[in-house]
Amino acid sequence: MALNQNFRIGRKALLLLLNEEDKKQHERLADAGWCYCTGKVGSMEAHKVVAAVETAAKNNQIINKELYREGHALYHAIIEALQGVTRGQVQIGSVLRTVGLSFSVVRGSPYENSAEGEWIAVSLYGTIGAPVKGAEHETIGLGINHI
Amino acid sequence: MALNQNFRIGRKALLLLLNEEDKKQHERLADAGWCYCTGKVGSMEAHKVVAAVETAAKNNQIINKELYREGHALYHAIIEALQGVTRGQVQIGSVLRTVGLSFSVVRGSPYENSAEGEWIAVSLYGTIGAPVKGAEHETIGLGINHI
Amino acid sequence: MALNQNFRIGRKALLLLLNEEDKKQHERLADAGWCYCTGKVGSMEAHKVVAAVETAAKNNQIINKELYREGHALYHAIIEALQGVTRGQVQIGSVLRTVGLSFSVVRGSPYENSAEGEWIAVSLYGTIGAPVKGAEHETIGLGINHI
Amino acid sequence: MALNQNFRIGRKALLLLLNEEDKKQHERLADAGWCYCTGKVGSMEAHKVVAAVETAAKNNQIINKELYREGHALYHAIIEALQGVTRGQVQIGSVLRTVGLSFSVVRGSPYENSAEGEWIAVSLYGTIGAPVKGAEHETIGLGINHI
Amino acid sequence: MALNQNFRIGRKALLLLLNEEDKKQHERLADAGWCYCTGKVGSMEAHKVVAAVETAAKNNQIINKELYREGHALYHAIIEALQGVTRGQVQIGSVLRTVGLSFSVVRGSPYENSAEGEWIAVSLYGTIGAPVKGAEHETIGLGINHI
């Protein structure tokens, strides 16, 4: 069941956000036959963050939009990532804060045993804070699910 | 109030964990006069994760162990980071899972305006899963607080 | 203090939803002198689920709408049932999901000792998922309170 | 993506617990080629409830214990079911209460489109209350996941 | 349904803790025929706080220990009060902190309409912090329930 240390899906999703200048990171993912996408979303509404990630994942064929099981896997990964971002209640504007986030979604096979199949990682990184320019600090979240 | 884009404390804390091979990252932090430490902890008990990070931060003089205000700042940053790791309830063994985490603690001045003073970032990265070798996936958390 | 095994209020509330074809279930409740009502609600807003259950319970005289203590008992039972439905945060549309629920409210005396008095059970059963036809799975919740 | 109204996996998991006398329910599941198991667990420790359900599911070949992806699917379904049981924090003895639960685990294909594949439902039903005989009320939980 | 402004049960429970020198407060409660008790508990385990309050309430005849409905009302009031004390997860030592609390339990009829009957208020006030002398700040909680 062991994770392949060269193909850690969460780490790859995170580095897509943190090392935006790193071309090699993109090549390595492509070489492995993994698919991924990145995007940005700023909002005071959690459902808009969910929608932005879902839409990007569908439009980039990371998940098959005809299959609920893939949407379900993605949805729970997004919510888990949002829990890291919001740390306590999955609420943004309703508790008077706003987020500016980059996100990545990576789909691949991170386990050495190929029977473990595909998994999906959603990573969010950016800022959270008051709806006042600059009154914010960084935040991150990662959600991982089997797909 | 703006964050200095070259000194994002959370990103630095995260890269300390994700780019462990990167010497330059350590140099840049030292050049900026920031202090930081890293460590590892594996446990089924959340309080042992808290204790491992607190002890490392105190032993490496990241915080002054004589001052409760510094311990208070660190504590809340650790708990926020743990919320990203645990995604829902800050519980590990009590819901039959275990974590193997690397952690970093970074203290520095990430805002352009020096009056914003020092902040502390706690980052956790590793795996979470069943208490069975390999039955685990990655997880991350980041907590940031003024100090 | 023991629960009367023939008059388990939660089980009865659940079977009202799950065995909708079962006439005997309704007769047994009526024979025991218990009162109950059922209804349906679909919404992306948790407060509309709360309101639908409260309104049905008041309109069917399950609770006395002039007494706050009865409304208070019912309210907490509804919120507890919603926690089973939402599993983590009592949010629906704000995290981009929707529910289609049947509900039942049962009021009766489920304990062998009559001094234990009346209790109220709220049961919710239906689907939760994306706001896309069919992209949903089942969900249930049960809240029980003394009244 | 629609749920097949004759094969609602959550409803079946719930009826396995609530209609324990109902032979037909077992036949219908067997006829559909679904697999399932039931069991009981009483504890003041949440991790023992998780372990009891996991062990039963593995011993009855509901999931393949060699594959983490199946264990992962089951684990999250159990935790979701426990959220319905505990309604707020997934804690039992640590907040001075105890549970006596029956559980069922059902694995099958509840969607009309066979490409939706297999799903797993975990249902918990029983009592929760003070560690005093009879000082308890009923509780239920349902968790559903793709597998 | 209005609260009687001279008999606000939560305020009285709080003042019992905060104005410990105030004799008149005790007289006013006695004059109204309300019953109450106070006590202290220090612990790293939430269940010991629950037990301390429950035991005091039973030993002082604030609730009838033979009736589960009274124990149920008290239990939920205690847990609600603990949520104010713990602010996020009802955990103490499991996240490496400790509490030193005074508590009060008040039972009375706070509404102008006597049909609203009796209610119970649990108030907790004290300190929470690291298990290090002085590394702590104040905390409060209030839970109110119909009984």
Added chain:
Amino acid sequence: MALNQNFRIGRKALLLLLNEEDKKQHERLADAGWCYCTGKVGSMEAHKVVAAVETAAKNNQIINKELYREGHALYHAIIEALQGVTRGQVQIGSVLRTVGLSFSVVRGSPYENSAEGEWIAVSLYGTIGAPVKGAEHETIGLGINHI
């Protein structure tokens, strides 16, 4: 690190709300050179409660509105206080309830060791309940942070 028993910041914030008639309380705070403000807010939206407290604290110079670190300290204190008020999810109208609150914000140095510096306490006290006149009970919350 010990708290000065004569200058407990949380107790003072609470008494500002509970003993509104007490002139001496105000004098004692002024004599100590502490600053504070009080106000009222009624709303079904949590973000309006946050905004009301933030605005009062800024307009009364309790915090420096040019510094994010002070706003950050205040924000987390408000959210912690709201957790006592809402007991479980920091939601008001979205779960069909409303609050009518008085609040106080106190800034001062509550520790005997002056190196512990300034802290901020936010206290909320009032009623929570259905959006129906009188269908409500009392509620309280206290959040404390270093500043």
